[in-house]
Amino acid sequence: MLEEKTKSIQKKEVAEHFSSISGDYREKNYQLARKRGKYPDIYRRHQYMLEMMEGLQGRALEVGCGSGEMLCELLNRNFEVVGMDIAMGMLKASKALTEEEFSTKKVSLLLGDIENLSFHDQSFDIIIAAGVIEYLDSDKKTFPEFFRLLKPGGILILSVRNKLNLSRLITTTRDLLSSIRGIGKLINSLSVLARRTLSLPPSNGFPGRRHIPLCLIRELREMGLIQVDFAFSYFAIFPRILERRFPDFCIGWGERMEMFSKTILGYFGNQYIIKAQKVRDESTNSGN
Numbered sequence: 284m285l286e287e288k289t290k291s292i293q294k295k296e297v298a299e300h301f302s303s304i305s306g307d308y309r310e311k312n313y314q315l316a317r318k319r320g321k322y323p324d325i326y327r328r329h330q331y332m333l334e335m336m337e338g339l340q341g342r343a344l345e346v347g348c349g350s351g352e353m354l355c356e357l358l359n360r361n362f363e364v365v366g367m368d369i370a371m372g373m374l375k376a377s378k379a380l381t382e383e384e385f386s387t388k389k390v391s392l393l394l395g396d397i398e399n400l401s402f403h404d405q406s407f408d409i410i411i412a413a414g415v416i417e418y419l420d421s422d423k424k425t426f427p428e429f430f431r432l433l434k435p436g437g438i439l440i441l442s443v444r445n446k447l448n449l450s451r452l453i454t455t456t457r458d459l460l461s462s463i464r465g466i467g468k469l470i471n472s473l474s475v476l477a478r479r480t481l482s483l484p485p486s487n488g489f490p491g492r493r494h495i496p497l498c499l500i501r502e503l504r505e506m507g508l509i510q511v512d513f514a515f516s517y518f519a520i521f522p523r524i525l526e527r528r529f530p531d532f533c534i535g536w537g538e539r540m541e542m543f544s545k546t547i548l549g550y551f552g553n554q555y556i557i558k559a560q561k562v563r564d565e566s567t568n569s570g571n
Contacts, residue, residue, distance in 0.1 A: 294369060294396065297418045301349075302372030309350035309376065320530040322537055324517040328413055328442050328554060329353065331514040331544070335440050335558040336360070341408025344432065346397050347415035351377030358385045362409070365402075367395040398424040405434045412441040417491035426506045433561040439508055442556045446493035450520045450551040496555045503559050512558035515549025516541065 301308075311319060316326035333356060343357045348366030354377055357364045366381075368374050374392050381390045395401070397415060410429055416422055429439050500510050518540035519526065521533040543549055 293418075293420070298369045298371070301368075301370035305350065305370065305372030305376045308373070309352060309380065313350075313352055320534075322517060322519055322534050324554060325414070327516045327541065328556060331516060331556050332411065332413060332440050332442070335512050335556070336409070339409050339438060341434075342406065343409045343411065344402070344407045345411045346400075347412055348377050348392070349373050349413075351380035353411060353413065354381050354390055355384050358388050358390065365391045365393065365407075367393045367397075367400075369394070369396060398428070400428050400432060402432055404431050405437075406432050407437060408434055409438045409440070412439075414442055416441060417444055417493070419492070422502060426502060426508070430506050430508060430561060435561060437561045439503075439559045439561070440556070442554055443494040443499060444491060445515065445550070445553055445555045446495045447550055448493075448553050450518065451553065494555065496557075499555070499557065503557070507561060508559040509562050510557055511560050514544045514556045515552035515554065516544055516556060517553040518543075518551055519553055520551055
């Protein structure tokens with residue numbers, strides 16, 4: 284009971300955070316993506332996902348539809364579109380944008396929880412979840428739901444934060460140690476103490492989990508979702524102190540590193556995007 288209450292509080296905080304930034308989310312992350320003195324990580328992620336969508340058609344669900352940019356891309360490709368978000372502010376932004384850009388096309392927009400999707404089995408040809416599952420405690424409920432909702436041969440495209448990010452060795456080491464039972468609480472306590480002692484500013488954004496790409500691939504494969512494409516992104520390769528002092532220089536070199544997004548050097552990226560295909564039916568999966 285306590286665990287469920289804690290999860291409910293966390294989801295409420297996520298919803299409130301994203302609603303609070305919904306007003307200028309599109310402008311900052313898409314329209315001014317390359318003019319902010321900040322790595323255009325969301326814009327880059329969006330472009331990789333569009334490439335992975337090439338040739339697909341049918342009925343699409345975007346979980347965590349944000350300000351509506353991807354919904355518009357789906358409509359432009361003649362998908363039947365359903366958008367869902369936990370943040371009411373983001374849903375309002377999506378509604379405004381899709382009505383402005385595609386007034387004659389219908390989009391179903393729902394306020395919902397990714398762990399409790401109330402759609403019928405095999406309802407979608409494609410599911411997109413960009414920067415969503417990292418805000419959950421685990422993937423135990425989510426991956427089975429994705430599998431259930433996809434039609435045979437359907438496609439899942441999602442992104443996670445790379446836990447093996449080689450350009451952030453201190454952060455990566457901390458995250459890996461935090462995964463060890465009994466050490467995680469100690470690491471977190473020391474991190475809080477260090478920030479207070481050094482009077483460091485709070486981290487930007489909202490905290491979320493990181494995934495090890497190979498573990499993510501394995502978990503999806505066990506569920507019957509096989510990786511067919513991938514891309515690393517967000518190559519913030521310089522120390523944060525240099526990024527703050529010389530943003531244009533650092534961002535420029537980071538973007539050049541995007542050429543290695545589909546190579547082993549991709550592990551210097553902070554983001555991992557995966558395209559997986561449903562290859563088994565429900566009866567096959569239920570036997571595992």
